[in-house]
Amino acid sequence: MARMLRAALVLSLLGMLPACHRHAISTVPGAPGDPVLSIIGDPESESGATWTLVGRLGGRRVDLEGILLKPRGRGPFPAVVLSHGAGGNAARYGGGLGGVMRTWGLVCIAVNYTHASGVPIGAPGGSLQQGASPANVLRAHAAVTVLARLRYVDTRRVAAHGHSMGAFVTTAFASAYPDDVRVASHTSGGVLLDALHKEEMPLPSVEEARRIRAPYQWHHGLLDYAVPFLLDRRLDAVLTAPHEGYLYPRFRHAEVAADPLVLSRIRAWYTTHGLFDAVVAATSGSMPPAARAREDAPVP
Numbered sequence: 275m276a277r278m279l280r281a282a283l284v285l286s287l288l289g290m291l292p293a294c295h296r297h298a299i300s301t302v303p304g305a306p307g308d309p310v311l312s313i314i315g316d317p318e319s320e321s322g323a324t325w326t327l328v329g330r331l332g333g334r335r336v337d338l339e340g341i342l343l344k345p346r347g348r349g350p351f352p353a354v355v356l357s358h359g360a361g362g363n364a365a366r367y368g369g370g371l372g373g374v375m376r377t378w379g380l381v382c383i384a385v386n387y388t389h390a391s392g393v394p395i396g397a398p399g400g401s402l403q404q405g406a407s408p409a410n411v412l413r414a415h416a417a418v419t420v421l422a423r424l425r426y427v428d429t430r431r432v433a434a435h436g437h438s439m440g441a442f443v444t445t446a447f448a449s450a451y452p453d454d455v456r457v458a459s460h461t462s463g464g465v466l467l468d469a470l471h472k473e474e475m476p477l478p479s480v481e482e483a484r485r486i487r488a489p490y491q492w493h494h495g496l497l498d499y500a501v502p503f504l505l506d507r508r509l510d511a512v513l514t515a516p517h518e519g520y521l522y523p524r525f526r527h528a529e530v531a532a533d534p535l536v537l538s539r540i541r542a543w544y545t546t547h548g549l550f551d552a553v554v555a556a557t558s559g560s561m562p563p564a565a566r567a568r569e570d571a572p573v574p
Contacts, residue, residue: 302423309336309416311423317344317381322369325383327416336416337396340364340385343372349426352549353381355417355455357436357443359462359531360404363390367437371532378541379550381427385417389439389476405439405476406446414447418454431549434458434488435540437531438501441492442477445509448490449482457547459491459540461530462498464505465512477505480512489516491543493536495525518543 302311309329317323322343327336341364345351354375358367368384375382386393389404399409414434421427434455436444441463448458466477490513494503503521510519520539522530530536544550 304423308419311420313342317342318346320373322372322382324365325420327420331416331419332412334398334412336398336412338385338413338416339393339396340383340417340420341368341372342420343369343376343382344424344426345376345379345381347426349381350428350552351379351381351426352431352433352544353383353421353427353429354433354435355414355421355444355447356382356384357414357434357440357447358384358387358390359436359438359440360389361391362440363393365393367440371435374532374537378544380433381421381424383417383421385413387413387439387443405442406478406482407476408450410443411446411450414443415451415454418451428552431456431552433544433549435460436463437461438463438527439476441501445478445486445490446482448488449478449485452485452487455488457490457544457549458486458488459493459543461493461536462495462501462506462527463492464494464501464503464507464509466505467508480508483509483512484514486513486515489543489547491517491540492519493522493530493539494519495522495527495530497523497525498527498530500527516547 299312299314309327309331311327313323313325315323322341325340325342327338356368356371364384364386372382387410388395388399388401398412399407403409418432422429432455434444434448441460444458444460445463448455465480465483492506494506496503506519
């Protein structure tokens with residue numbers, strides 16, 4: 275409620291500004307009962323736009339903020355949901371990586387998760403429900419509902435990508451909402467060994483990974499001491515969807531997230547699985563067979 279009042283106040287102030295600034299905030303219509311979606315700024319600008327979603331979604335209260343970037347033009351464009359790691363937030367991770375992926379022709383959207391830093395956490399969930407928690411999975415799905423209201427997005431072609439805690443979200447999200455995601459990828463993620471997994475842990479489970487249908491690609495540095503590469507090895511062993519993975523002998527935890535080679539492989543993966551092809555998205559029901567994990571160099 276407080277956020278809606280703040281938005282209303284800003285809108286009233288905008289009414290006193292010159293006409294060229296009156297569209298800084300726009301409310302995007304939805305079906306009756308849908309949460310209120312407001313977009314602040316220009317998603318085609320260098321820094322993109324911010325968005326808020328306030329109301330109820332799937333029977334739960336949502337009070338969310340995020341960032342949105344789009345290529346110039348009318349579209350419809352494919353899109354990607356970008357999921358930040360612990361201590362990050364939608365603006366920093368989504369704005370940085372989104373600036374790259376937008377040049378690929380993608381609309382890029384990111385939402386603040388419960389493990390965000392420097393921003394209001396919002397709802398659902400709290401700071402104890404991090405990573406692949408149901409609260410964060412619903413937040414990722416909420417980002418897709420935002421995309422569905424934008425006429426310039428083709429929701430048949432939505433990818434999901436995340437790093438670290440955001441990688442855990444991506445795995446759980448692709449499992450819980452298979453119809454939301456055409457193709458997925460992550461850096462520095464994985465699943466927890468069956469015997470160690472508990473409901474309150476931020477890592478996704480083996481069972482969640484087995485339910486994924488979208489083609490999935492992962493990347494992990496062997497010098498990653500924050501998230502051991504064995505977690506992604508385990509993910510690779512249990513995925514039944516088409517998949518491939520890469521290990522990088524010289525990369526630490528953060529280095530793998532924005533490496534040009536990693537990003538080029540992600541772009542190629544998306545291309546292979548039809549993210550950029552509207553005809554394929556409309557007609558293709560087949561996918562290539564699963565691939566085995568690959569290594570840039572032998573694992574020590």
